[in-house]
Amino acid sequence: xxxxxxxxxxxxxxxxxxxxxxxxxxxxxxxxxxxxxxxxxxxxxxxxxxxxxxxxxxxxxxxxxxxxxxxxxxxxxxxxxxxxxxxxxxxxxxxxxxxxxxxxxxxxxxxxxxxxxxxxxxxxxxxxxxxxxxxxxxxxxxxxxxxxxxxxxxxxxxxxxxxxxxxxxxxxxxxxxxxxxxxxxxxxxxxxxxxxxxxxxxxxxxxxxxxxxxxxxxxxxxxxxxxxxxxxxxxxxxxxxxxxxxxxxxxxxxxxxxxxxxxxxxxxxxxxxxxxxxxxxxxxxxxxxxxxxxxxxxxxxxxxxxxxxxxxxxxxxxxxxxxxxxxxxxxxxxxxxxxxxxxxxxxxxxxxxxxxxxxxxxxxxxxxxxxxxxxxxxxxxxxxxxxxxxxxxxxx
Amino acid sequence: xxxxxxxxxxxxxxxxxxxxxxxxxxxxxxxxxxxxxxxxxxxxxxxxxxxxxxxxxxxxxxxxxxxxxxxxxxxxxxxxxxxxxxxxxxxxxxxxxxxxxxxxxxxxxxxxxxxxxxxxxxxxxxxxxxxxxxxxxxxxxxxxxxxxxxxxxxxxxxxxxxxxxxxxxxxxxxxxxxxxxxxxxxxxxxxxxxxxxxxxxxxxxxxxxxxxxxxxxxxxxxxxxxxxxxxxxxxxxxxxxxxxxxxxxxxxxxxxxxxxxxxxxxxxxxxxxxxxxxxxxxxxxxxxxxxxxxxxxxxxxxxxxxxxxxxxxxxxxxxxxxxxxxxxxxxxxxxxxxxxxxxxxxxxxxxxxxxxxxxxxxxxxxxxxxxxxxxxxxxxxxxxxxxxxxxxxxxx
Numbered sequence: 001x002x003x004x005x006x007x008x009x010x011x012x013x014x015x016x017x018x019x020x021x022x023x024x025x026x027x028x029x030x031x032x033x034x035x036x037x038x039x040x041x042x043x044x045x046x047x048x049x050x051x052x053x054x055x056x057x058x059x060x061x062x063x064x065x066x067x068x069x070x071x072x073x074x075x076x077x078x079x080x081x082x083x084x085x086x087x088x089x090x091x092x093x094x095x096x097x098x099x100x101x102x103x104x105x106x107x108x109x110x111x112x113x114x115x116x117x118x119x120x121x122x123x124x125x126x127x128x129x130x131x132x133x134x135x136x137x138x139x140x141x142x143x144x145x146x147x148x149x150x151x152x153x154x155x156x157x158x159x160x161x162x163x164x165x166x167x168x169x170x171x172x173x174x175x176x177x178x179x180x181x182x183x184x185x186x187x188x189x190x191x192x193x194x195x196x197x198x199x200x201x202x203x204x205x206x207x208x209x210x211x212x213x214x215x216x217x218x219x220x221x222x223x224x225x226x227x228x229x230x231x232x233x234x235x236x237x238x239x240x241x242x243x244x245x246x247x248x249x250x251x252x253x254x255x256x257x258x259x260x261x262x263x264x265x266x267x268x269x270x271x272x273x274x275x276x277x278x279x280x281x282x283x284x285x286x287x288x289x290x291x292x293x294x295x296x297x298x299x300x301x302x303x304x305x306x307x308x309x310x311x312x313x314x315x316x317x318x319x320x321x322x323x324x325x326x327x328x329x330x331x332x333x334x335x336x337x338x339x340x341x342x343x344x345x346x347x348x349x350x351x352x353x354x355x356x357x358x359x360x361x362x363x364x365x366x367x368x369x370x371x372x373x374x375x376x377x378x379x380x381x382x383x384x385x386x387x388x389x390x391x392x393x394x395x396x
Numbered sequence: 397x398x399x400x401x402x403x404x405x406x407x408x409x410x411x412x413x414x415x416x417x418x419x420x421x422x423x424x425x426x427x428x429x430x431x432x433x434x435x436x437x438x439x440x441x442x443x444x445x446x447x448x449x450x451x452x453x454x455x456x457x458x459x460x461x462x463x464x465x466x467x468x469x470x471x472x473x474x475x476x477x478x479x480x481x482x483x484x485x486x487x488x489x490x491x492x493x494x495x496x497x498x499x500x501x502x503x504x505x506x507x508x509x510x511x512x513x514x515x516x517x518x519x520x521x522x523x524x525x526x527x528x529x530x531x532x533x534x535x536x537x538x539x540x541x542x543x544x545x546x547x548x549x550x551x552x553x554x555x556x557x558x559x560x561x562x563x564x565x566x567x568x569x570x571x572x573x574x575x576x577x578x579x580x581x582x583x584x585x586x587x588x589x590x591x592x593x594x595x596x597x598x599x600x601x602x603x604x605x606x607x608x609x610x611x612x613x614x615x616x617x618x619x620x621x622x623x624x625x626x627x628x629x630x631x632x633x634x635x636x637x638x639x640x641x642x643x644x645x646x647x648x649x650x651x652x653x654x655x656x657x658x659x660x661x662x663x664x665x666x667x668x669x670x671x672x673x674x675x676x677x678x679x680x681x682x683x684x685x686x687x688x689x690x691x692x693x694x695x696x697x698x699x700x701x702x703x704x705x706x707x708x709x710x711x712x713x714x715x716x717x718x719x720x721x722x723x724x725x726x727x728x729x730x731x732x733x734x735x736x737x738x739x740x741x742x743x744x745x746x747x748x749x750x751x752x753x754x755x756x757x758x759x760x761x762x763x764x765x766x767x768x769x770x771x772x773x774x775x776x777x778x779x780x781x782x783x784x785x786x787x788x789x790x791x792x
Contacts, residue, residue, distance in 0.1 A: 027507040029600050030430055030719055043600050045721070046733055063733065064709060068618030069603060083709055085732025106514035108522075111423040114515035118502035119535075121514040126504075139515075204425050204439050207465060222464030313460060313479055323426055325441070336481030337442055337459065 001245055002041040002075050004152060006052065009039055012146045013054040019099035021143055023050040024116060024124055033115025035105050035140075037246065037322060038147060041073050047086040047123070050076065053097060061089045087127050094133050102133060103140035109340040112326060113144035148326055149319055150349040156373050156382065158247035159320065159351055162202075163371055163383035166241055166249040169193045179231055179257055179394045183211040183224035186237070194241055202240030202248035202324045209239035213257075214364050231259040231394040234269060234364030240324050250324040250353055251383055252369035255390040265389060272309060272358040272366040273389040279303045279356045280370055280385070283316060283331070287346060287372065287379050294342035296331040300356045309358045315341075317353040320371060350374045351382065397641055398437040398471050400548060402448065405435055408542045409450040415495035417539055419446040420512060420520050429511025431501050431536075433642070433718060434543060438469050443482040443519070446472065449493060457485045483523050490529050498529060499536035505736040508722060509540035544722055545715055546745040552769050552778065554643035555716065555747055558598075559767055559779035562637055562645040565589045575627055575653055575790045579607040579620035582633070590637055598636030598644035598720045605635035609653075610760050627655040627790040630665060630760030636720050646720040646749055647779055648765035651786040661785060668705060668754040668762040669785040675699045675752045676766055676781070679712060679727070683742060683768065683775050690738035692727040696752045705754045711737075713749040716767060746770045747778065 013021060023035050028043040036043065040050050046063025053059075060076035067081040080089045094102070106121065107113040116124075128134040151159070172193050177186070190209045194201070201208040211224040214233040218225070229235050235257065240250035254273060256265040264270070279300035286299045297316040305311050315332025318325050329344030331352060355369035368386050372379035409417060419431050424439040432439065436446050442459025449455075456472035463477040476485045490498075502517065503509040512520075524530035547555070568589050573582070586605045590597070597604040607620040610629040614621070625631050631653065636646035650669060652661045660666070675696035682695045693712040701707050711728025714721050725740030727748060751765035764782050768775035 027721060030507055030721065031427065031511055034426055042602065068614035072619065082733075083731075087732065106518070108515045108519050111426055111513075111515070114513040115427055116514050117507075117510040118512050118514045118517040119504045119507070119510035121517075122502070123504050206438065218464035223468065325423060325426065335479075336483065337478075 001154075002039065002073075004154075005038050005147060006058065006075060008150070008152065009052055009143060009147050010054065010056050012143050013052065015146075016142050018101050018103050018138070018143065019054050020097055020101070021052045021103045021140055023105060024048070024120055025050075026120065031117060033105055034112045034323070035115055035144060039075075041075055042069055049086065049090050049093075051093065051097070053099070057097070059093055061086055061093060090127060091131065094128075094131065099133070100136060101138050102136050103138050103143055105140050105144070107139050107141035107144070110141045110145055112148055112323070113139065113141040145329065145344075146347075148321055149329065149347060151321060151351055151373065152349075155247060155321065156351065158243055158245050159249065159371065159373075160382040162241055162243045162247055162249035163251065165197055165199060165243065166239060166251050167384050169197070169239070169241070170237070170251070170253050173237070174255070174390055177229075177255060177392050179229060179392060181229050182226045183213055183217075183229070184226055186211045186213075186229070186235075187224040190237065190239060197241075199241040199243060202242050202250055207238075209237055211235070211237050212365060215362050217364060229257060229392075231257050232363065233257045234360060234366055235392075236365055236367050238369065246322045248320055248322070248324045248326075249371065249383070250320055250369065251371065252355060252367045253386050253390065254366050254368060255392050256363075257392045258394055260394050265391070266363070269360055269363055269366065270389065271307070272360045275304050275307045275309055276356050276358055276366050276368050277387065280354045280368060283354055284370075284372055284379050284381070287331075287352070287374060288377055289346055289348045289374060291346050292342065293329055293331040293344050293346065294334055296346070297333050297342070300354070301333065304356060304358060312357045317355055320351050320353055346374055348374050348376055397550075398435065398469075400550075401434050401543060402454065402471060404546070404548065405448055405539060405543050406450065406452050408539050409448065411542075412538050414497050414499050414534070414539065415450050416493055416497070417448045417499045417536055419501055420444070420516055421446075422516065427513060429501055430508045430719070431511055431540060435471075437471055438465055445482065445486050445489075447489065447493070449495070453493070455489055457482055457489060486523060487527065490524075490527065495529070496532060497534050498532050499539055500533050501536050501540070503535050503537035503540070506537045506541055508544055508719070509535065509537040541725065541740075542743075544717055545725065545743060547717060547747055547769065548745075551643065551717065552747065554639055554641050555645065555767065555769075556778040558637055558639045558643055558645035559647065561593055561595060561639065562635060562647050563780050565593070565635070565637070566633070566647070566649050569633070570651070570786055573625075573651060573788050575625060575788060577625050578622045579609055579613070579625070580622055582607045582609075582625070582631075583620040586633065586635060593637075595637040595639060598638050598646055603634075605633055607631070607633050608761060611758050613760060625653060625788075627653050628759065629653045630756060630762055631788075632761055632763050634763075634765065642718045644716055644718070644720045644722075645767065645779070646716055646765065647767065648751055648763045649782050649786065650762050650764060651788050652759075653788045654790055656790050661787070662759070665756055665759055665762065666785065667703070668756045671700050671703045671705055672752050672754055672762050672764050673783065676750045676764060679750055680766075680768055680775050680777070683727075683748070683770060684773055685742055685744045685770060687742050688738065689725055689727040689740050689742065690730055692742070693729050693738070696750070697729065700752060700754060708753045713751055716747050716749055742770055744770055744772055
């Protein structure tokens with residue numbers, strides 16, 4: 001896995017015409033540059049430099065006590081240990097390579113390419129102060145975003161597996177849902193099913209799973225509460241699990257709790273759910289290599305507002321992979337908080353969530369989240385889509 | 397726990413004469429500023445500002461969907477949500493507070509105070525570009541280092557508990573050790589005992605526990621191998637566990653495998669072990685508030701070299717707490733790789749490891765690691781010290 005991604009990274013350096021990529025880290029189990037999981041595969045204690053070059057060199061400069069662990073991993077072909085300080089071996093290696101550009105892990109727009117701390121940046125500038133290389137530092141965002149976004153086939157397979165397990169969990173949950181359960185009890189059922197599968201959560205335990213029932217629920221990114229699911233509620237869950245290699249799902253599903261006198265949901269609830277479903281599938285039809293994320297978002301957003309519903313207060317979707325939020329480029333509107341992300345151009349091999357929502361006053365939130373991979377001319381769903389609002393009878 | 401540390405932080409702001417401390421983060425489950433675990437207690441998805449002021453204000457500016465989770469936590473008394481971007485609410489709050497200094501989390505010398513990424517730093521500078529505050533940013537290292545270092549009594553109790561469990565594990569391990577076990581098998585026994593206690597590792601699974609047997613072992617910071625523990629070997633383990641609240645132990649112990657014709661270790665082995673033991677306890681006697689870390693290291697280092705052994709290729713000790721390596725200030729020599737750390741002055745309430753080692757050619761490494769808390773006039777051992785080299789008989 002690491003070796004395949006290192007090969008892919010070296011190819012991307014060639015494509016972008018960048019001579020060298022330097023991942024510069026220390027005490028990485030405390031503050032873990034996300035690039036370590038892609039092209040290193042281990043942690044370090046002391047100042048360390050992992051260098052990949054356009055011509056295929058793989059050089060690691062490490063504190064001597066970190067050396068054995070990285071020799072065992074075997075991903076770097078030249079491992080240079082030091083005892084007292086990294087400045088001399090780093091200077092020697094850079095002089096030998098003489099790179100015209102050195103990409104380092106900082107980015108204002110992509111947090112996955114922003115693992116270099118400001119203190120480490122200042123140290124690196126100081127280490128290179130008397131060399132020409134201090135002026136040759138550039139952002140690695142172009143490398144990292146391509147490397148994380150362009151899923152290799154084995155990566156899509158793992159995300160699809162995570163989705164399959166999650167959809168299966170939703171169907172097992174559906175069989176156990178009944179009026180009177182609290183959000184927390186529903187979350188507990190989901191966690192039990194997850195543990196039975198031997199899988200782990202895709203994000204923080206405090207809101208994975210997230211469960212929201214009724215018109216007064218917290219909305220999103222909050223944990224389950226003691227609020228009780230009652231007749232007349234829309235109830236939705238947001239959950240992701242992690243399978244082997246760390247690949248994630250991130251899916252949402254919605255149920256409606258029938259009132260004793262109802263055999264089907266109120267018309268406004270059905271219209272809202274269908275608006276969400278249609279928004280996803282219209283956006284999925286539009287999504288292909290070459291389009292911009294903002295335009296995909298607009299397809300879904302305009303469909304929903306065109307039906308008279310409020311727009312959703314977030315982007316349509318994010319990339320997913322080894323993290324639930326993974327890879328620069330979002331399907332999102334041109335809002336300040338999204339920086340440059342709305343303008344990124346979609347590429348083949350990227351995996352996106354599609355997750356619009358509609359708030360239905362008096363009932364709750366209708367929302368669905370699916371995951372697709374971008375193919376040469378469209379998308380393939382990695383999750384089996386929710387097509388119908390699931391119903392909970394009030395007498396069960 | 398978070399609330400007590402927030403109160404302590406506000407006191408430290410007063411002591412240092414710093415008006416405001418700003419923890420500025422985004423997507424914090426991907427790249428997690430260590431300060432979040434001390435004064436926030438949760439994660440965020442969007443750009444967020446957690447501000448503590450010298451006069452006791454606790455202000456959080458958050459993406460609207462992150463708000464509910466932090467309201468539930470309840471540690472910040474003023475929570476300001478935003479939908480489109482953080483610039484306007486952040487500007488308004490800073491204008492109201494008008495701090496003369498704003499401490500932010502970057503540091504060249506203390507990685508626990510260096511959680512701000514370089515990209516986030518650039519964003520913050522840009523957000524503050526038209527205000528006086530861009531020029532008032534300073535490093536939070538003085539705050540963070542005091543806050544992490546000065547253990548409150550409940551923190552010392554938890555570290556002592558982690559030590560007690562680990563020493564107990566070593567004694568259970570001692571009963572199961574026999575010639576012929578591999579490093580990996582010894583590690584497996586330790587992990588079984590840990591899991592029986594319901595505890596987790598203090599650092600990365602790949603070298604927690606670390607096990608080294610004989611003269612050709614990897615040395616340190618490497619994982620256990622299939623190397624077999626044989627008569628005539630020094631065998632040492634390095635292990636830490638985490639108890640409730642995340643507090644850690646980090647201890648080392650050494651055994652010697654007697655050869656069939658031996659009833660006690662060779663004289664050089666005993667001398668080496670005793671040198672390590674004495675080095676720890678001489679350093680422990682020297683260690684008190686007001687001394688510099690480099691001078692404590694020198695007491696142990698000079699004792700070992702004075703006996704004719706090689707000096708250890710690392711510092712004598714590090715602080716420990718919610719991470720195995722926690723708090724600036726090391727007991728270490730004046731080597732480049734340690735930056736300013738050798739010069740830090742020891743304070744009451746700090747918890748340090750003491751871990752010198754001696755390499756004994758032909759046998760292996762003799763090493764002990766203990767943990768002490770600095771009191772008003774000396775130290776108190778939080779771990780029950782190893783006083784004698786433990787022996788493994790070759791016929792058992």
